[in-house]
Amino acid sequence: EAQVTQNPRYLITVTGKKLTVTCSQNMNHEYMSWYRQDPGLGLRQIYYSMNVEVTDKGDVPEGYKVSRKEKRNFPLILESPSPNQTSLYFCASSLLSRGKSAGELFFGEGSRLTVL
Amino acid sequence: QKEVEQDPGPLSVPEGAIVSLNCTYSNSAFQYFMWYRQYSRKGPELLMYTYSSGNKEDGRFTAQVDKSSKYISLFIRDSQPSDSATYLCAMSPFTGGGNKLTFGTGTQLKVEL
Numbered sequence: 149e150a151q152v153t154q155n156p157r158y159l160i161t162v163t164g165k166k167l168t169v170t171c172s173q174n175m176n177h178e179y180m181s182w183y184r185q186d187p188g189l190g191l192r193q194i195y196y197s198m199n200v201e202v203t204d205k206g207d208v209p210e211g212y213k214v215s216r217k218e219k220r221n222f223p224l225i226l227e228s229p230s231p232n233q234t235s236l237y238f239c240a241s242s243l244l245s246r247g248k249s250a251g252e253l254f255f256g257e258g259s260r261l262t263v264l
Numbered sequence: 265q266k267e268v269e270q271d272p273g274p275l276s277v278p279e280g281a282i283v284s285l286n287c288t289y290s291n292s293a294f295q296y297f298m299w300y301r302q303y304s305r306k307g308p309e310l311l312m313y314t315y316s317s318g319n320k321e322d323g324r325f326t327a328q329v330d331k332s333s334k335y336i337s338l339f340i341r342d343s344q345p346s347d348s349a350t351y352l353c354a355m356s357p358f359t360g361g362g363n364k365l366t367f368g369t370g371t372q373l374k375v376e377l
Contacts, residue, residue, distance in 0.1 A: 152307070179362040188272070190369035191308075191352065198362055206364075238307050242361035251296065251361050255307030 150175045154239050154256035161229055162264050169224045169259045171239030177254070178244040180222040181206070182214065184235040185258075191238070197222055198244065229263040236260050267291050270353055270368030279377055283340040287353035287368045290334065294355040294366070297329050299338045302350045302370065311351075312338065315359070343375045 152173045161167055173180065181196035183206075193206030197216040211233055213225040222241075226233060237260075240253040270287045277283055285299075295316055300308035312327040314320045314336075320327045326339040336355075340347055353368040 177361075188369060190270075191367040193364065196362075196364075240307075244361040251298075251356070251359055251363060251365075252310045252313070253300075253308075253365065255309065257307050258305070 150254070152239055152241055152254050152256035154237075154259045156259060157257065158260050160262045160264065163230055164228050167226050167229060167261075169226075169237055169239075169261070171222045171224065171256060172220050173222075173239075173241040173254070174220065175241060175243075175254065176219065177241035178219070180216065180239065180241045181253070182212070182222070182224045183238045183240065184208065185238060186235050194224070194237075226261075229261075231263050234261060234263045265290060266369075267366050268353060268355065268368045271371055272369055274372040274374060276374045276376060277343055279343060279345060279375055281343050281375070283343050283347070283373060283375075285338040285340075285351050285353075285371050285373070287336050287355075288334055289336070289355060289366075291355075291357075291366070292331075292334070293357040295331075296356045296359050296363075297327070297336050298354040298356075298365070299325075299327060300352040300354055300367075302352060304349070308352055340373075343373075345375050345377055348374045 182194040183191045195214040197203045239256040299312040301311045302308040317331045328337040350370040352370045354365040
């Protein structure tokens with residue numbers, strides 16, 4: 149089954165304790181991205197990656213790191229989490245080729261993070 | 265002012281009603297318009313995709329784009345309880361993967377029996 153898998157789905161942590169949210173896709177997609185979703189603010193892009201070893205900042209990158217060492221994996225790292233990073237996080241992937249269907253983003257089921 | 269504005273709802277309708285969901289935008293460069301549906305505790309999934317102005321129909325769903333007014337709509341005919349979800353509009357100046365999408369905040373829809 150084609151899917152984007154995120155882990156953990158739910159996490160409660162404390163300020164300053166480093167954490168990693170993993171993301172893996174099995175569709176051989178070149179493009180991967182992380183979003184956070186907050187009430188009233190919608191989906192905002194954190195980081196994205198066009199391919200292995202190619203990453204770039206989105207709209208809200210502060211406090212986050214990413215890496216893309218393999219095509220299928222795109223972990224999100226919070227080196228020193230703070231309460232304002234409490235949010236619902238989504239990983240997404242898509243093909244890079246042109247054409248209407250190529251732009252379709254496939255999302256994971258989300259990771260709800262609470263930072264105390 | 266946000267680039268994309270969407271009424272958050274919630275919108276509650278009886279089963280069988282026609283539902284109209286809307287977004288307005290300010291960036292005239294947007295040419296590709298999408299509607300994503302997000303069920304509770306799930307990630308968004310693509311529902312409809314349209315290019316430029318005009319209508320596109322897919323079963324009970326019709327997407328409409330009016331670029332002159334910078335206004336897009338999603339109509340749901342004969343709404344069902346299974347349509348209860350949050351609907352996100354999204355748009356981009358370009359087609360194809362890897363292009364940044366700008367999302368609306370989503371409209372929560374509840375279809376009641």
